[in-house]
Amino acid sequence: MAIVQSIVATDCGSTTTKAILIERQPDGVYRLVARGEAPTTVEAPFDDVTVGVANAVRELEELTSKSFLDANGRPTTSETHLYLSTSSAGGGLQMTVAGVVKEMSAESAERAALGAGAIIMDTLAVNDGRKDYEKVERIRSLRPDMILMSGGTDDGNVVPQVQEIAEILRSADPKPRLGIGLKLPVIFAGSKLMREAVTETLGDTVDLRIVDNLRPSLAQENLPPAREEIHELFLEHVMQQAPGYSKLKTWTSSDIMSTPLAVGKIMETIARERSINVLGVDIGGATTDVFSVFKGIYNRTVSANLGMSYSICNVLTEAGLENIKRWLPFDLGDSYIRNQLRNKMIRPTTIPQDLKDLQIEQAAAREALRLAFEHHKSLAREMVGVQQSRDIGEIFEQAAGGKTLVDMFSLDMIIGSGGVLAHAPEFAQTCIMMMDAYAPEGLTTLAKDSIFMMPQLGVLSVLLPEAATQVFEKDCLIRLADCIAPVGTAKDGEACCTFVINGTTHDVKFGQLVLLPLEQGATATVECRPAKNFDLGQGKGKSVTFNVQGGEVGLILDCRGRPIAIPDQDAARAAKMREWLKALKLRSE
Structure with a gap:
């Protein structure tokens, strides 16, 4: 059987069609070579999705000086060259x-x-x-x-x-x-x-x-x-x-796959290949998708009314203004914050013009992520054994689900995707948004999808799982930081946890965030000695040793408690947020 040397894969979104080129390198490893995009053409005046596909692939040709389209504008395929596609266009x-x-x-x-x-x-x-x-x-x-x-x-x-x-x-x-x-x-x-x-x-x-x-x-x-x-x-x-899809179906080397299903496939593949528990999120303008694999069981939920542009006012309504305000490092009037969120809904393609506007948007993102995660946990549940001999009236009173499958202590990795996470100006901003929304416990790796190629890698994983995994790890996934977070509560400034890293001792007080330098690829052993009221997965007060790996941000020690302890008064809350941002080397004003 011939070895596949190259793959062109497209994802037809509702507004943009993205194309990627993957090639097998001389050492046998598959890598991303180029990426192109073009407007999706499923609606008038074209009414043919293949026009946008050809345009996106043509951009790959221009970037690489190679030919991937035949004389009729159709992607070429062979035993050694595949063309694959996913789609969420047309709703x-x-x-x-x-x-x-x-x-x-x-x-x-x-x-x-x-x-x-x-x-x-x-x-x-x-x-x-x-x-x-x-x-x-x-x-x-x-x-x-x-x-x-x-x-x-x-x-x-x-x-x-x-x-x-x-x-x-x-x-x-x-x-x-x-x-x-x-x-x-x-x-x-x-x-x-x-x-x-x-x-x-x-x-x-x-x-x-x-x-x-x-x-x-x-x-x-x-x-x-x-x-x-x-x-x-x-x-x-x-x-x-859908316009043009019958034609597109004849072009591909494998069945077209829906975009969310493809993202789920790559999540399952990574969890299986690494034997880890994974939580992933794709936060868009209108919806937020949450994916998880715990104990080998895959679940996905869609919060169709939680997003960062068209649905941002739904986030305001469901979360409440106070919950959004708690993540802001300043005390602005309520009307200003509401108006900023309303403007984003009215003009969904705009981007923040200054740091305050960015912080308001990122505060809303925390709440959208948190609410979508709560929804996900309610559906990702274990089945429980019950007596079978019940009439239908009794069954109505019977809860079917057991406890949620989502166990934060056993969660190994959180992967963030979507504009507000993937395109945050600073890597540390992506980290703190996910930390605040999900409140990870114990040791958790924080990562993000660099250019949202997970759908294309998902459909590839069905045919060539090794190639999909290699590209995902080397070109798609950006490792941001490992986060260590003890679970427990205390008064601000009281003892929380002592961390011994490479012979250096760090005493971190309750309410503090600490960022330690640890370069991408570097490893370290961390001995954690929690105070008697804090737990790192082995029980309160019991020491744990973790093997950590560096990322773009470093190593984060999160001793803010679970749930995260935020002051009630606006001035104290804003001061605490400024302290946490400064700890991660982020500007607050």
């Missing part, structure tokens, strides 16, 4: 999910759809508090790309409520967002005992697909079959109807 994949119990089968359907790269428009359940006619009206008004339906277990009894959901869908007679005259795809991933009844009810109304049950038992979840079917339907129905 991405929009889905509605339905289940019998909101906290059980409907929640599993949410996890399956989110993991497949979808934006969930609504979640319907028998016990969601809405009348049947309201559900019918809602389904008709949404016009999703597809519906995922679940309910019942394979080891239980017939669940008539599944039939009830099917009848609601039939009454709604839903139409897809794209494709006039086509039937809406509906995936049934529920009890095998209900397949025949669901088929009889919905068979003539929708394009019904049946896959293995999402919840074979109350204590077991089986998401991959539904996710794979969602991906197949995305290619077959959604992509085929």
Whole structure:
């Protein structure tokens, strides 16, 4: 089999199409060689996504003086040269999910759809508090790309409520967002005992697909079959109807993949290759995606109303002005802060003009990240064993999920992506935004995606995982800092933790941030001796030794407590923020 020597990969976003060129070097390692971009052309006047793809690839040709397009403007492919693509243009994949119990089968359907790269428009359940006619009206008004339906277990009894959901869908007679005259795809991933009844009810109304049950038992979840079917339907129905995608599909060496699904693939690959737990975030103008892999289990959530431009006023509403103000190193009037955020919503493509405006935007970003993370933790949960012999009324009262899978002490790496994180003027600003939003515990590596090439690397990871991992580690991932954070609380200035690094002792008080120099690639051994009320993962007051590695920022010792202790008074709060920024060598004014 021929060895792949080069890969051109594109990501068709809603506004910009990005192209990257990866080549195999003489030493056998794959590296990023060039990157180009062009406006996405899925809308008028072009109505053909391939125009933007060709333009982005043409920029690669200009940068490298090599040819990647044939005489017809089509990317070339061969045994040794691949062309791959991902896409979120045209609004991405929009889905509605339905289940019998909101906290059980409907929640599993949410996890399956989110993991497949979808934006969930609504979640319907028998016990969601809405009348049947309201559900019918809602389904008709949404016009999703597809519906995922679940309910019942394979080891239980017939669940008539599944039939009830099917009848609601039939009454709604839903139409897809794209494709006039086509039937809406509906995936049934529920009890095998209900397949025949669901088929009889919905068979003539929708394009019904049946896959293995999402919840074979109350204590077991089986998401991959539904996710794979969602991906197949995305290619077959959604992509085929979007302008130019049927042509683009014939160009690629492998199936086109939705952008969020591709990002999830590279996250899973890195977690598997390194045997680590990973948390990733992509914060955009309208939405914030959170990805995690804990104990080998992948989860993704989308906070569709939390973003840094179009949705920034939603962040203000949900977080509250006081929570945004607490991250500011100055005391400005409330009206000024509100107006700055409103201006960003009205003019979403503008960038901050001075340091104060940048700090307001970064303060809002902390809250968007925090809220999206809270949402993620609520869905990334363990299944718990429960008795099977319950009637449906008792099940309604039963919480399906156990504790969250997100364990901050076991988290090895946080990866930040999206404009406000990736393009922050200083690396340390990206660090402190993620530290403030996520409050990492114990030892955690902070990193960021340099130029947002994770989607292209995600689709590559399916074909050449080694190549995707090499480029991710050498060209995509920027290691910012290792952060060591004891968990506990005390009064400001009291003893918190003693750190012994290469024979040098650092006594860090509660409420302090300390930045130590540790160059990129350098390693060190850190002996941590927490005070009796503080824990670094082995129990209160117990010493821990960590092996750390340097980054662009260095090594950060975070002794601000968990939760982070912020003074209540505005003047004291602003002074404390200035102190923390100064500790990281950042300007506060």
